[in-house]
Amino acid sequence: xxxxxxxxxxxxxxxxxxxxxxxxxxxxxxxxxxxxxxxxxxxxxxxxxxxxxxxxxxxxxxxxxxxxxxxxxxxxxxxxxxxxxxxxxxxxxxxxxxxxxxxxxxxxxxxxxxxxxxxxxxxxxxxxxxxxxxxxxxxxxxxxxxxxxxxxxxxxxxxxxxxxxxxxxxxxxxxx
Amino acid sequence: xxxxxxxxxxxxxxxxxxxxxxxxxxxxxxxxxxxxxxxxxxxxxxxxxxxxxxxxxxxxxxxxxxxxxxxxxxxxxxxxxxxxxxxxxxxxxxxxxxxxxxxxxxxxxxxxxxxxxxxxxxxxxxxxxxxxxxxxxxxxxxxxxxxxxxxxxxxxxxxxxxxxxxxxxxxxxxxxxxxxxxxxxxxxxxxxxxxxxxxxxxxxxxxxxxxxxxxxxxxxxxxxxxxxxxxxxxxxxxxxxxxxxxxxxxxxxxxxxxxxxxxxxxxxxxxxxxxxxxxxxxxxxxxxxxxxxxxxxxxxxxxxxxxxxxxxxxxxxxxxxxxxxxxxxxxxxxxxxxxxxxxxxxxxxxxxxxxxxxxxxxxxxxxxxxxxxxxxxxxxxxxxxxxxxxxxxxxxxxxxxxxxxxxxxxxxxxxxxxxxxxxxxxxxxxxxxxxxxxxxxxxxxxxxxxxxxxxxxxxxxxxxxxxxxxxxxxxxxxxxxxxxxxxxxxxxxxxxxxxxxxxxxxxxxxxxxxxxxxxxxxxxxxxxxxxxxxxxxxxxxxxxxxxx
Numbered sequence: 001x002x003x004x005x006x007x008x009x010x011x012x013x014x015x016x017x018x019x020x021x022x023x024x025x026x027x028x029x030x031x032x033x034x035x036x037x038x039x040x041x042x043x044x045x046x047x048x049x050x051x052x053x054x055x056x057x058x059x060x061x062x063x064x065x066x067x068x069x070x071x072x073x074x075x076x077x078x079x080x081x082x083x084x085x086x087x088x089x090x091x092x093x094x095x096x097x098x099x100x101x102x103x104x105x106x107x108x109x110x111x112x113x114x115x116x117x118x119x120x121x122x123x124x125x126x127x128x129x130x131x132x133x134x135x136x137x138x139x140x141x142x143x144x145x146x147x148x149x150x151x152x153x154x155x156x157x158x159x160x161x162x163x164x165x166x167x168x169x170x171x172x173x174x175x176x
Numbered sequence: 177x178x179x180x181x182x183x184x185x186x187x188x189x190x191x192x193x194x195x196x197x198x199x200x201x202x203x204x205x206x207x208x209x210x211x212x213x214x215x216x217x218x219x220x221x222x223x224x225x226x227x228x229x230x231x232x233x234x235x236x237x238x239x240x241x242x243x244x245x246x247x248x249x250x251x252x253x254x255x256x257x258x259x260x261x262x263x264x265x266x267x268x269x270x271x272x273x274x275x276x277x278x279x280x281x282x283x284x285x286x287x288x289x290x291x292x293x294x295x296x297x298x299x300x301x302x303x304x305x306x307x308x309x310x311x312x313x314x315x316x317x318x319x320x321x322x323x324x325x326x327x328x329x330x331x332x333x334x335x336x337x338x339x340x341x342x343x344x345x346x347x348x349x350x351x352x353x354x355x356x357x358x359x360x361x362x363x364x365x366x367x368x369x370x371x372x373x374x375x376x377x378x379x380x381x382x383x384x385x386x387x388x389x390x391x392x393x394x395x396x397x398x399x400x401x402x403x404x405x406x407x408x409x410x411x412x413x414x415x416x417x418x419x420x421x422x423x424x425x426x427x428x429x430x431x432x433x434x435x436x437x438x439x440x441x442x443x444x445x446x447x448x449x450x451x452x453x454x455x456x457x458x459x460x461x462x463x464x465x466x467x468x469x470x471x472x473x474x475x476x477x478x479x480x481x482x483x484x485x486x487x488x489x490x491x492x493x494x495x496x497x498x499x500x501x502x503x504x505x506x507x508x509x510x511x512x513x514x515x516x517x518x519x520x521x522x523x524x525x526x527x528x529x530x531x532x533x534x535x536x537x538x539x540x541x542x543x544x545x546x547x548x549x550x551x552x553x554x555x556x557x558x559x560x561x562x563x564x565x566x567x568x569x570x571x572x573x574x575x576x577x578x579x580x581x582x583x584x585x586x587x588x589x590x591x592x593x594x595x596x597x598x599x600x601x602x603x604x605x606x607x608x609x610x611x612x613x614x615x616x617x618x619x620x621x622x623x624x625x626x627x628x629x630x631x632x633x634x635x636x637x638x639x640x641x642x643x644x645x646x647x648x649x650x651x652x653x654x655x656x657x658x659x660x661x662x663x664x665x666x667x668x669x670x671x672x673x674x675x676x677x678x679x680x681x682x683x684x685x686x687x688x689x690x691x692x693x694x695x696x697x698x699x700x701x702x703x704x705x706x707x708x709x710x711x712x713x714x715x716x717x718x719x720x721x722x723x724x
Contacts, residue, residue, distance in 0.1 A: 039477035041477035041478075042457075042460055042474065042477055043458060045460070046419060046458055046460070076479055081460030081462050084460060098381070100382035100538075100539070100612045100627075101381075101544070103626050104539050104612060136420065137630070137634075138379075138380070138381035138383070138384075140378070140384035140387040140421060141208060141209055141212060142384055142536055142538035142539075142544065142610075143209045143246025143249075143384075143536075143545050143546075144209055144247075144249075145539075154211070154212035156213060
């Protein structure tokens with residue numbers, strides 16, 4: 001595929017609207033900070049994911065063009081690292097830690113509980129696009145095992161019922 | 177602005193005066209653990225209470241780094257640890273302020289954990305819980321940047337390297353390579369461009385030492401890196417930190433800006449020709465990037481895949497230039513060594529493992545949290561004295577060190593001193609310092625499966641033994657836990673472990689069989705029961721069919 005230099009947009013599937021998408025600002029600023037050098041790729045992808053919530057083909061094209069790296073490398077890096085996602089996240093994100101302390105502390109039972117009630121496994125989003133379930137390798141909050149993150153807020157000493165209740169509250173608070 | 181030594185002393189003196197102006201100090205832990213159970217609100221409430229009573233000039237409320245006992249957060253320490261409170265809520269602010277100078281609030285006092293605080297020896301974490309990590313002045317008042325000043329103005333490069341060498345400091349990232357030798361190798365490399373990298377990609381599940389150090393005392397790491405830069409002849413450093421640690425990233429960036437503002441980083445530091453800059457690079461969640469060559473690839477903006485060594489990064493590293501890579505805790509030890517001398521450091525610890533080690537104590541233990549003990553402390557002291565033993569009346573079964581590269585150590589080794597050699601002797605490794613206590617409710621085969629699942633998903637896929645071997649080992653372990661394995665499977669498992677260990681390209685693959693091998697060695701009866709009797713001795717695998 002040919003990398004292009006034009007901003008993403010145009011296709012209905014991209015999360016960005018053409019040319020002056022304000023969400024591109026953070027991405028552009030990051031690239032400028034590193035003088036558009038190829039080694040800024042990971043930092044730029046972080047910025048893009050922060051702005052757009054995920055990495056779609058349009059933004060990867062855009063970054064490849066601006067940093068002058070092959071699109072294949074952008075795609076390789078974006079899929080190699082766990083931090084990047086190529087799928088749009090749900091409205092709410094629930095991260096459950098599967099680090100050793102949390103695993104010993106019972107986080108597997110929490111994941112089973114979510115699977116049974118919400119029908120999603122790690123890395124999946126509910127059919128209604130409300131809740132995404134992510135598994136973390138270690139949040140470093142081992143003292144609070146089992147730990148999780150609910151829309152950016154860290155919570156510790158979780159049990160399955162507590163987690164299902166929190167997810168239930170998200171549903172309740174924003175009626176479809 | 178470029179500092180003279182007088183400026184450094186003036187800042188320290190001013191800070192001390194400022195501190196002496198307060199009759200009482202109330203320290204609120206603002207590390208990730210306590211923040212997540214509401215220490216931010218506690219600090220606000222305490223500040224409001226102090227202001228409401230017009231005590232603002234006499235009582236200082238300040239946010240500090242990790243106080244250590246993460247299990248009992250939010251933690252508050254009054255008058256430099258004279259009294260410690262646990263599980264504090266915003267509503268307790270008035271009671272705490274009432275008790276200042278009088279008898280403490282008994283219902284909130286940390287109880288029965290005195291061994292937790294007293295049995296520790298603090299070098300790396302000496303400032304954790306004492307200083308505000310967001311104010312460089314407090315670090316300077318705690319003798320911060322005095323080591324850098326001493327190195328730059330009173331020591332030659334070789335003297336700095338010798339000092340680190342004589343101290344006996346070994347790499348704290350896991351393998352324990354002598355720091356002095358590594359520094360010498362990079363210093364000798366004939367290239368005008370060299371780099372210093374701080375490995376803060378703390379990927380082991382169950383380890384949070386580096387996160388705590390960066391959150392609680394970021395300047396210590398920066399100072400250590402600058403001293404290393406001077407010693408090896410580098411002027412550019414990188415801190416490669418996990419993106420999963422947003423607070424650590426924020427505090428490091430803040431600290432770098434402060435150090436640059438005071439001229440402690442930049443051009444002509446302390447009016448010497450030495451120039452040093454540090455940049456932050458974010459990891460992106462790949463365990464393999466803890467491996468040196470993979471980490472370098474990641475900083476270069478590529479997939480984090482290791483390459484064969486030699487050539488080692490000491491000659492051929494970042495952008496093909498000689499590169500020194502040390503872990504956060506290693507750099508955190510450097511400034512105190514330069515400040516206090518090699519002899520002081522080498523008097524702590526055991527003959528071959530000098531100094532202290534920071535452990536993240538977690539799992540089935542009462543006092544989970546961050547501890548620092550001299551090398552050579554026994555596992556029994558760590559788990560039962562400092563850690564307070566096993567909760568819920570259960571029995572100790574094993575302690576796991578070194579994460580997915582380490583092993584499970586059973587109770588017969590509880591009196592073993594913890595140092596690099598002893599841990600290796602029993603089949604585990606020191607690792608970066610995660611220490612997970614396992615009680616009798618856990619199935620050791622399932623623990624081994626858990627670690628193998630980790631290695632399987634984290635394998636970068638470059639070499640076949642690791643990519644295919646970890647998957648095959650995992651599937652065998654899953655069959656065993658599901659009660660579907662045959663005796664022949666166990667033999668295959670042992671063969672595969674041997675193969676993966678000896679033929680993988682990097683440390684991830686080579687060490688991935690360790691959890692399996694140690695559990696096979698020390699908990700063979702559990703494997704036997706799963707295979708021959710179709711039952712789990714711990715009763716943890718009863719949910720058979722849970723094959724992930």
